[in-house]
Amino acid sequence: MPLPRTRGTALRQRLAELRGPDVPAKALDARALAALAANPGCARRAILDGAGVNKADLASALGSPSVFGQSQFALTRGNAFEAKVKADGGAELLRLVHEKLDRAAEPPAEARVPDLTASGPQGRTARTELELREATERSGAWTLLDHPMLALDVAGSPAFLEPDAVVVHPDGSWTVVEIKSFPLLDGSADPAKVGAAARQAAVYVLALEEVAARLESSPRVRHRILLVCPRDFSNLPAASAVDIRKQRAVTARQLARLTRIEDIAEELPEGTCFSPELPGEELTAAVESVPAAYAPECLSTCELAFHCRTRSREAGAVTSLGRPVRAELGGLSTVEDVLAAARGETGDPSDPAVAALRRAAALRAEALEAACR
Ligand code: SF4
Numbered sequence: 001m002p003l004p005r006t007r008g009t010a011l012r013q014r015l016a017e018l019r020g021p022d023v024p025a026k027a028l029d030a031r032a033l034a035a036l037a038a039n040p041g042c043a044r045r046a047i048l049d050g051a052g053v054n055k056a057d058l059a060s061a062l063g064s065p066s067v068f069g070q071s072q073f074a075l076t077r078g079n080a081f082e083a084k085v086k087a088d089g090g091a092e093l094l095r096l097v098h099e100k101l102d103r104a105a106e107p108p109a110e111a112r113v114p115d116l117t118a119s120g121p122q123g124r125t126a127r128t129e130l131e132l133r134e135a136t137e138r139s140g141a142w143t144l145l146d147h148p149m150l151a152l153d154v155a156g157s158p159a160f161l162e163p164d165a166v167v168v169h170p171d172g173s174w175t176v177v178e179i180k181s182f183p184l185l186d187g188s189a190d191p192a193k194v195g196a197a198a199r200q201a202a203v204y205v206l207a208l209e210e211v212a213a214r215l216e217s218s219p220r221v222r223h224r225i226l227l228v229c230p231r232d233f234s235n236l237p238a239a240s241a242v243d244i245r246k247q248r249a250v251t252a253r254q255l256a257r258l259t260r261i262e263d264i265a266e267e268l269p270e271g272t273c274f275s276p277e278l279p280g281e282e283l284t285a286a287v288e289s290v291p292a293a294y295a296p297e298c299l300s301t302c303e304l305a306f307h308c309r310t311r312s313r314e315a316g317a318v319t320s321l322g323r324p325v326r327a328e329l330g331g332l333s334t335v336e337d338v339l340a341a342a343r344g345e346t347g348d349p350s351d352p353a354v355a356a357l358r359r360a361a362a363l364r365a366e367a368l369e370a371a372c373r
Contacts, residue, residue, distance in 0.1 A: 011157070011261070011265070015157075018053070018273060019051050019052055019053055019274065020274065026054040028049055028050075028160075032049055034199035036255075037254035037258075038297065039297070039301070040254045040258050044287065044304070044308070047268075050154070051261075055302065055303035056303045057276045059303045059306065060276070061276035061277075061280070062283060062287065062307045064304075064306035066303035066306065074181065085228055085237045086165070086179075090165070093228065097177065097226055098142075100239050101169075101226060101241055102170075105170045105171065111141070111142040111144055112144070113144045114134075114145065116146070121151075122151075128145065128211075131148070132215075133215055135168040136172045136215065136217055137172075137217065142167065148163060148165075150207035150208060152210065153210075154255060157261055163177070163178070163201075164178055166204075166208065172217065174220070175226060176205055177225065177226045178197050178226070178228070179229075180193070180229050183233060184229040189227075194227065199251065201227075201242070202244045206252055206255070224243050225244055227239065227240050227241075227242050264290065287307070288311070294309060294311070294317065294319050295319055317333065318338060328353065331351070331353070332347070341353075341357050342357040343361065
């Protein structure tokens with residue numbers, strides 16, 4: 001359905017229609033953005049996230065509920081740990097930033113913790129930017145921004161992000177702080193969890209860089225972030241500086257490659273809606289009208305993974321076998337195509353993938369023959 005050329009309001013209206021009447025938008029967070037950036041070829045995820053569709057509700061309505069989300073107990077424990085880390089005006093948190101990232105600076109005996117309250121995400125983003133500017137200009141002092149709000153343009157729509165904290169150093173540089181509830185055991189943590197935290201922090205760094213670029217003083221956004229976790233099995237904070245340069249570069253490249261949400265919306269049939277209130281058949285048709293790019297990695301990053309995996313298997317798509325296998329198979333996109341090529345029924349013999357499949361099929365036949373003798 002063609003969109004009116006006036007962007008902004010028209011796009012927001014179209015995205016609200018896709019979400020369904022009276023369905024509130026689910027805000028994109030850094031975790032979702034990092035996952036989106038990890039699968040930039042998936043138009044389905046891009047439009048659902050862009051429209052603020054709650055994918056967990058959608059997956060349940062499709063009959064393939066996700067296994068995502070933290071338990072209430074884990075959330076409460078995480079919140080209690082964060083409150084402890086930030087107690088006394090963030091004294092312990094700032095001590096850790098000083099110790100791990102900026103030992104040359106004066107220790108943070110006195111630090112400002114400005115009030116960032118404002119109405120709505122736009123108001124909070126503006127307030128954060130104002131405080132960042134003021135703190136940067138007031139050189140020689142430490143400032144802790146507790147739950148600031150940042151905006152990042154994602155495929156033509158703004159996403160509002162809320163890091164746990166941002167610290168402004170006395171030299172005016174900025175550090176992202178991530179507070180997680182998984183433990184640091186003997187100084188190291190689960191690499192998968194640290195990697196996920198680093199990807200999330202990379203999204204915050206990109207958003208902060210957009211703010212920094214608007215300021216006259218062009219402050220430096222540090223590419224080493226502070227990860228704070230409980231030490232061993234206690235509730236005491238321990239911290240580690242994490243270099244996120246690689247994650248930042250990958251995320252920036254992937255986000256830039258995302259198809260514009262506006263363009264995907266234009267391709268959808270008129271009346272498409274993803275409201276979980278719709279009958280199952282209608283909802284399935286709406287979801288299937290947007291191309292997906294399923295890969296096994298989706299299982300750990302997207303709420304729709306079980307639904308997309310079933311569809312991908314039904315279609316015999318080789319992507320369900322994993323990206324490395326997909327890459328090896330060149331232009332062969334279904335299991336049926338692969339088997340036909342291996343049997344010599346289809347495919348160009350000069351294609352390296354086809355040649356390798358035929359060689360493998362011949363070796364297998366030989367081995368089977370030898371085993372039967
Ligand atoms: S699970 Fe489906 S919607 Fe989600 S990223 Fe994978 S293919 Fe896209």
